Amino acid sequence: MNWTVEESGFDLARVTTNGNKFMIGNGYMGYRGTLEEFGKEQLVAVTLAGLYDKSGQQWREPVNAPNGLFTTLLCDGEPLTVIEQEVISHRQELDIRSALHRRETVYKRPDGGTVTYTAERFASMDNLHLMVSKLTLCTTRDCTIVIQTGIDDDVWDINGPHLNDLQKNSMDHIMISTAITGELKVPVAVAELAVFGFGEQSLDESSLLRQLTFKAQAGVTYTWYKYVSVFSGLDGTESLVNEAITTVNAAVNLGYEVLLGTHQRKWEDKWSLSDVIIKGDQEAQFALRYSIYQLLIIAPTHSERVSIPARGLSGQVYKGAVFWDTEMFMLPFFLHSDPVTARNLMMYRVHTLEGAKRKAAEYGFLGAFYAWESQDTGDDACTLFNVNDVFTGRPMRTYFRDKQVHISADVVHGIWQYVQFTGDYSLLTDGGAEVIWECAKFFYSYAYYNPVKARYEILDVTGPDEYHERVNNNAFTNALVKETLEIAIQAADYLRTNHPAAFEAMTDTFKEGPFLPEFQEMLEHFYVPQPNTENLVIEQFDRYFTLEEVALTDLKSRVLNKHEYWGGGNGLATTTTILKQADVVLMLNLFKHSFSQEVKKANWEFYEPRTEHGSSLSPCIYALVAADIGAPDWGYPYFMRTATVDLTGESKQYVGDLYIGGTHPAANGGAWMAAVLGFAGLYFNGEDVHLNPSMPKQWESVELPVVLRGGNYRLHVGREEITIQASADNKSALNFIVSGGQVEMCQPGVQLQIRYS
Amino acid sequence: MNWTVEESGFDLARVTTNGNKFMIGNGYMGYRGTLEEFGKEQLVAVTLAGLYDKSGQQWREPVNAPNGLFTTLLCDGEPLTVIEQEVISHRQELDIRSALHRRETVYKRPDGGTVTYTAERFASMDNLHLMVSKLTLCTTRDCTIVIQTGIDDDVWDINGPHLNDLQKNSMDHIMISTAITGELKVPVAVAELAVFGFGEQSLDESSLLRQLTFKAQAGVTYTWYKYVSVFSGLDGTESLVNEAITTVNAAVNLGYEVLLGTHQRKWEDKWSLSDVIIKGDQEAQFALRYSIYQLLIIAPTHSERVSIPARGLSGQVYKGAVFWDTEMFMLPFFLHSDPVTARNLMMYRVHTLEGAKRKAAEYGFLGAFYAWESQDTGDDACTLFNVNDVFTGRPMRTYFRDKQVHISADVVHGIWQYVQFTGDYSLLTDGGAEVIWECAKFFYSYAYYNPVKARYEILDVTGPDEYHERVNNNAFTNALVKETLEIAIQAADYLRTNHPAAFEAMTDTFKEGPFLPEFQEMLEHFYVPQPNTENLVIEQFDRYFTLEEVALTDLKSRVLNKHEYWGGGNGLATTTTILKQADVVLMLNLFKHSFSQEVKKANWEFYEPRTEHGSSLSPCIYALVAADIGAPDWGYPYFMRTATVDLTGESKQYVGDLYIGGTHPAANGGAWMAAVLGFAGLYFNGEDVHLNPSMPKQWESVELPVVLRGGNYRLHVGREEITIQASADNKSALNFIVSGGQVEMCQPGVQLQIRYS
Known part of the structure; x- marks a missing residue:
């Protein structure tokens, strides 16, 4: 090979x-x-x-x-x-x-x-x-x-x-x-x-x-x-x-x-x-392996004070800063293959909590507002003027730093993913719980209560789609904020029950509030945009549906300068429904079990033609959700685009005379997610292991090792049969459910063969 | 003469x-x-x-x-x-x-x-x-x-x-x-x-x-x-x-x-x-008289379905639309000289209430959101793309229409000014009260409650300074919203006491709420930015003080195209403290009795060098407040600039090939305000008449007729003595207070001479 x-x-x-x-x-x-x-x-x-x-x-x-x-x-x-x-x-x-x-x-x-x-x-x-x-x-x-x-x-x-x-x-x-x-x-x-x-x-x-x-x-x-x-x-x-x-x-x-x-x-x-073996598609095989390679050469196995920058270790681009990319696009790979490194990545957020608290205070909020571009201290390296206007040469005010509040929810999501997936609750007592609570506190202070609609809302944010800055009730952001509140309460419940003394000590500084009662109150009256009753589409943010509808090709024809920025105050996409990258669809992927297949399909079909994929983080999400809705062949081109990004080098290398190229670890992680969590259909939330294969037509099988709750398994996902081999060294059994069929327990050393259709 | x-x-x-x-x-x-x-x-x-x-x-x-x-x-x-x-x-x-x-x-x-x-x-x-x-x-x-x-x-x-x-x-x-x-x-x-x-x-x-x-x-x-x-x-x-x-x-x-x-x-x-006679300054005399002339030729004496457009009847510029100019800059002249026309202007807002309700509903709010550019129906003639970007030729998204919510408060302010000034409460039963309550309802639905700070706030607005769009807690807007809530309650109190049956009938549709209890609750917890304890400056909006400090001349040197718009997404002024027009200072003028002279002076001095006067509505306000703080000679150049705007024709006439010239009724009204309410220092709120002269050094006297509560008076304001002649036809007396001195009652047919220093 x-x-x-x-x-x-x-x-x-x-x-x-x-x-x-x-x-x-x-x-x-x-x-x-x-x-x-x-x-x-x-x-x-x-x-x-x-x-x-x-x-x-x-x-x-x-x-x-x-x-x-x-x-x-x-x-x-x-x-x-x-x-x-x-x-x-x-x-x-x-x-x-x-x-x-x-x-x-x-x-x-x-x-x-x-x-x-x-x-x-x-x-x-x-x-x-x-x-x-x-x-x-x-x-x-x-x-x-x-x-x-x-x-x-x-x-x-x-x-x-x-x-x-x-x-x-x-x-x-x-x-x-x-x-x-x-x-x-x-x-x-x-x-x-x-x-x-x-x-x-x-x-x-x-x-x-x-x-x-x-x-x-x-x-x-x-x-x-x-x-x-x-x-x-x-x-x-x-x-x-x-x-x-x-x-x-x-x-x-x-x-x-x-x-x-x-x-x-x-x-x-x-x-x-970590190797994933794809049979029937040599090209995909190599691209995926190469993606994994890119993650392995930059993984901070040695330190919990370092995370993975958006351009890996390929130079100084993007200030060597750590973005949400780590939690949302890379963490799943490490959770499944190298939980120790996954823990390091999460501990990096614990160590940078003080920077996040300083940022929240700078803006007049409580709690922790994580840096959009995080370096060693957690202070935000992101500038307020992030892009130059090609028409005037002037720096352009953008809102990456001040308004992408979802970063704090992404961090909480990552920590909770780690805890649930690995069962290693020590992360909570090692600082993870403080991070969670400080982020929840931040959102409580960021939220506003709408007295007429009797609900809390999250206003004036930028969601994943950075072409639309300063929007209200971004569906992605609100869903993540809701999750943050839930996690804050769940983490407290866990610690109160299992580590009452530690809980008391840890919560000492939180007691003045806002804390759990306020989180609970906010959660009970919190607004998360829901599917439209007519067409099942979830509006990306308030009034998104009132924006100009224009075909992506038509919008491209309006471009006057190929380097012009499509977002910002006067951007070409700003006043249209064209989005930079997966936003609602990313949310549907994160909360795939909270939405029906119909909703996911409707939103994939609605947003896909409107997505520019101006970020390398975008295509893998469309691949993932395509697999989820039973349309892996719709997703396959997106998977390949993601998996080959550093092989073809077809991403943007320069803006003016500024080098912005480098490797794309988030896409690398996204390629892994699309292949394993998407096409092979693996889903584990710390309890049962689900396998819902949805493979591209030429794929005969996907085979890979995974570490689940400390146990080693080798999965072979064929088109009609799945084989699960549990290591004899495993300490306990796990339940496997294939394509929604019956639960099969896999004891240490046992090989299960499950047919499905 | x-x-x-x-x-x-x-x-x-x-x-x-x-x-x-x-x-x-x-x-x-x-x-x-x-x-x-x-x-x-x-x-x-x-x-x-x-x-x-x-x-x-x-x-x-x-x-x-x-x-x-x-x-x-x-x-x-x-x-x-x-x-x-x-x-x-x-x-x-x-x-x-x-x-x-x-x-x-x-x-x-x-x-x-x-x-x-x-x-x-x-x-x-x-x-x-x-x-x-x-x-x-x-x-x-x-x-x-x-x-x-x-x-x-x-x-x-x-x-x-x-x-x-x-x-x-x-x-x-x-x-x-x-x-x-x-x-x-x-x-x-x-x-x-x-x-x-x-x-x-x-x-x-x-x-x-x-x-x-x-x-x-x-x-x-x-x-x-x-x-x-x-x-x-x-x-x-x-x-x-x-x-x-x-x-x-x-x-x-x-x-x-x-x-x-x-x-x-x-x-x-x-x-x-209406004629105002200035002795000692022929140039000012003529300019002021000409300003009054411009108001008289466009005054809708004949109809309460017409108001005064921003360019009067001088053509089709600005869509012939009625802006806040009427209430805030022209109404005072008519209140003092022609209350019938003043009533017509206010009834125009009553007749366009349905359009304002449609606009509120369009944006998902309750009540009445008056048009930024109002025509016959009250529907908003303002477009979302109001300015062309000179660098790309593309229409630029601006927020005049959606975010200048203060217009509804301006309308309420105007109605209440009329009612208090004239004592003609019939405007309330003729629809004025509904306007007031619908506007208060609009603000209640527009406001958000900040749970941490335990207060209602007004977010995402554009204040008078249009170079800073979509700001939070604009001091001017919040002060006006507070006034709206107060007026809503006062109007209800008046009607409940004096016209209980009418009140019952009128409030029938309001009873589902939000109505008076909600207004009261909001009022009690409403945030209005206050003077900074250190330098007494009121921050124009949240985080205004974090913007770039740049001298106006330096900002001008950054201009690349003389027609470029300074506001909007990427405008030159947008990220600086430079403002288009009086904003905090306008608020201080409206609520002059709520702030100390020190606060007014500190804010005048702070904001004056930062004001571009990109609107013809701006200079007169600096003249008014200069008079108020005892510095009429600071204000005089601003007064003259205002009073001569249509004589010199030095305002902008064309943008590209689009004619935007015309007359400037708001400046005309502003010139009258500066001379009469500023330099002559006349203030009447429906109770006592105050006269606090603060005249430019060359002015010997100002003489003018006024209609106060239906009575005719002729005022002669000299530098040391004020003469008040009440018409013998007056039905009642009024109290006059000169320069904070003792109260002097002026009976019908009597002439008072009051010395002051």
Whole structure:
């Protein structure tokens, strides 16, 4: 089976896209899929998870570390680089089975000879501070080769510089680059050692480069290795430089092959818990696997103070900020395959609660208003002027920061999903309950009571469809707020019953209120838009139905500038029913059991032609609900669009001269959701496991491992039969219900085969 | 004393401005200050009050009648017209004492001779359907003159045509033009008769023109007269054409001089009740008198189904619609000088209540939401896209219509002002109380209760400052809503006590509520923004203080296109503290006795540099409050700017190719308010009369007549002494308090002299 992404030939125009497509990473750092000789112009980046810096008046963004894998070659005095040299062949490939990046370039020499250059690298999944690479060179004629390799500390930044006091040092042949971030004065250290089996290297500390010149003999393959370690002041180590040196030395002692072996075993473990096998559709198979790969290389397995930014670790785009994407689009994958990482993601919200409380207070509300763009502290990195008006060049006031209040409900939804799914209620006593209650309190203070209609409403918000800002009673938002109130009460009930002392202690500061009685009162009189009695459509927000009805193609024909923003005050879509992304339909997916198939179908059919899919978060939701309403083939194109977003690179890369590309973890998670929760029809809420397959016509089966309440299961969903294999190590049984049929209990070690139609 | 506006010489570029500046009218119709030979290209208009039409998909606007004063001349075969011919002299003048328009043009002839042509006209204040003109011609050499005169039915329309089935007829030498409006099929008839003391006229029915050719003898003055009547189907007459003919015949029988005499006596009466005499400032004197003139020619003395449009009767601009301008800027003048017309203006709101109820229902509210742009039915003529974006040419969504909810409070304020001021409570039983209660009901349904702050708030509105749309708790709006609730309760109290049976009958439909108990409950917990404890400034709306602080001049330097709109979604001012027009300061003027001088001064000083005065309604308010805080000389430039707006014509005339000029009745009313209620310091709320003079330094005195509770008084406000002369016909006495001194009662026929300092 195919586990390799590859691209042949070199095309300068693809450098940026391939930087995302061929990414490697290990959750601690991401390394863009650039080539060894590339520098900042080619957007090389070693992006560190969770370390942010603000330079001058520019916005805060993640810090990129110096690039310890930097290597250039000269042959007979001429540089060997794909950018300047003619190549006979060039191939870049990524083995997603073990996150191993490889390039092979055959250069043509003026004397008619060729130079074959290969390099492979990985960011160790065993030691997250380590990157290792193996490089080879073979010429067809004798020539003089100069290898220059070391650390490139001239890093690419969107809004840099972030690394101040850049120091260049060496010790025992190890190159050491150190720096301190400008804002928080966090030290960063990168150490590098290159090991050659030939020639004599000389170190140039002033450039952080080592140079090795040798006479290459035709037909001989020369191999060398690089060992690079990266540390920052966030790692909690005493001496950063010592730690970096020690790590490199230890790696050298083990050697490349051993390190690679360990790394690969870690990756085998990962895949054994997450690979989804689709039979009958090789294209979908690969795209889905690739999507999972993208999630695995950025998962913060090591820290509960880091979550996943909207562009993963593929650079500094979107300020390296964490959005609702994590809870709503990525969390389900981790819940089913890696609950520990899922817990980390949720604990990140616990650790950033104070920032969310500061934001609520800033706007005059109670409780916690989570950041639309969250970084290390939870303060909002989102600006009030987020988009430039292409017609005037002026910054445009948008309401992402102030009005997307659903973010607090999304966080609560994520925490409760985690608790229910895993049964790990310790998240509540570890701070999760405070988050829930503070968010409920926020919504209580945000809500208004309509005395004539005798109900609480949520006014002046922006829902998922960002083209319609400042609307009242957005169906999605209100449904989520209602859920927040319910969860706040349920969490209190659980803790009161099971941890009465902890409950008393935790609720001490909440007692002045508003608290549970107010939440209950609000819940009892809370308005959530319901399906229209005539056509079953749920109005996206108050008066949405009065907006101009225009076909999407017609609206596109009104575009005057291809970069113009469709939302905001005067946006093309603002006054029409055209939406940026799934909104009501997303709500129907979250609460799929609260609505009839007829309602879901009516809304899918109503909103689908009106959705622009201006966000990569949108298509997967239409795939999911299409599967839910028994129309998987309607959903299949949306699934494929989602699953291939980082393979095709067809998303927007630049706005003006601002690079906004990168990977799309939410779409990656969305692809997984569409395949597993949509087409395979898996649904688990902590009690019974439901399987309601609704597969595209060419799919023969979907097979995958899942972790449910700590037990391991392997599911094989065929077109007529489902097989469930419970691990013998499971501690308890679970009930499975296939296509609404009878309940079947699956004991540890047992394999169930259930036919369905 | 000077009562004449005049302009010498002819300048084509001044035709539009002079059309406004030299307007005549009588409340039934307005006639722009154009010349006899002008046609639609020169924006000739006979604008009929209260008659509207909608042509195709264009917006509704007032109907212009055919022009019965149309006259052209030929001399020896060549046209005599200021547009094409060289003139030796030309003068256009308007006698504002009797609304008499006069032109005199001396044409130069190729033979060296001259032709002197004069025309004077008036729209009779005695018979509102009648226009009369007197024309003369005198040549220095014998020549052949052709006079063509009749009815020009090729009318100027912004969004026409409105006159369908145009018929041309004649009967007994009377030319008759009839037509029917397109939308409501209202007939319009214009009849014309010209009376010559010389020559022989021939009628050409097909052109509605009569022609008279004669040999003019040098030195002889030839005089002729035109009698024109105008009727529409709104007049309640049986046979329009008969009525028009009868009116013309009756006029001819009386003759020009008798008609003019009657007309002038009516005008004498008007001035005797309204003229304000300023000593020491001739410029201010004339400007103020001219402002009063502009109000008198458009006052609907004849009908309680018509109010005053924002551009008076000067054409079709702003759809001929009635705005809050009437209640807030014009009503005070009429209350003090012509309570009957003031009552008509308020009854217009009673008659349009159903439209206001329809508008409230359209938006899902209870009660009455008055039209932002009101025409005959009270349905809102305001469109959702009111301004074009100059950068894209696209219509821009604005919120004038949906969010300027203060209009309903302005109407209530006006009604209550009328009732309190005049003591004429019959307005309440004639429908005024229903208006008040429906408006209060509207606000009750518009308001939301904030459970945390335990108060009702008014969210998502646009206040007077239209550059900041969709704000929460606009101080002006909330103060007016509070007043509405108070008035609703007070009106009920009055009726319950004084007209219990009527009260029972009137409140029958209100009893389901929300009604008085709810109003009371809302009032007790209603939020009105208060002065900041530190600097006494009242925040214009929630979070106004967080907007960008930028100097007005700096903001102007950001302008990219001089026609760009500063408000709306992406407007230059939208995200700054710069306001279009008086907002908090207007509120302080309305409720001047509820705030200390320190608060008024602090807010004047805070908001004055931040106010762009992008509306002609703004400067007069700064003049009023400047007088109030004892700084009349700060206010004087604002007063003069207001009082001269229609004399200088310096307001905006065109947006693109759309004519938006016209007269400015709100500024006219504002000039009167600044002079009388501001500088002379008159304040009457139905009980005692207060006089707190605060005059600009060069003003020696202000003298004026006022009608207070049906009694006539003449006030002379000097710098040290005030004289109050009560008419001997007064039925009762009134108390006067000067500069907060002791109460002095003024009995009928008595003259009080009160010194003050």
